[in-house]
Amino acid sequence: MEVRVLGRWLWRLIGLAAVGIGALGTVVPLLPTTPFLLLAAWAFARGSERWRQWLLNHPRFGPAIRSWQAERAIPRKAKWIGIASLIGTMLIALWMDLPPAALTLQAIALIAVSIFLLSRPDGNSG
Structure with missing residues (x-):
């Protein structure tokens, strides 16, 4: 196989793995979708335009992706689920009684993510 063809299949594989993990995130708590x-x-944009279009037109996943690509917006419902x-x-x-340094670093990271989520415009799909 040509290197170019192998590259497209690698991008498709990455895209499929990401869709699989994202789909799991719809049912597994704390796993982002x-x-x-x-x-x-x-990844699909690099490996298969047809698969990219399928994802963008998917009734459940497509609206959030299109909203992000068009406006860097996050639907309000997704923001609150994220928070x-x-x-x-x-x-x-806290329940696991992690060391104070770990809790502090985690709190800083979670606050930064929260600020990012809340600072994005509301998308059309939420």
């Missing part, structure tokens, strides 16, 4: 779907759209997940993550860390 949208970042993996954005990764899949990016709830971040709070849940911090509560689990």
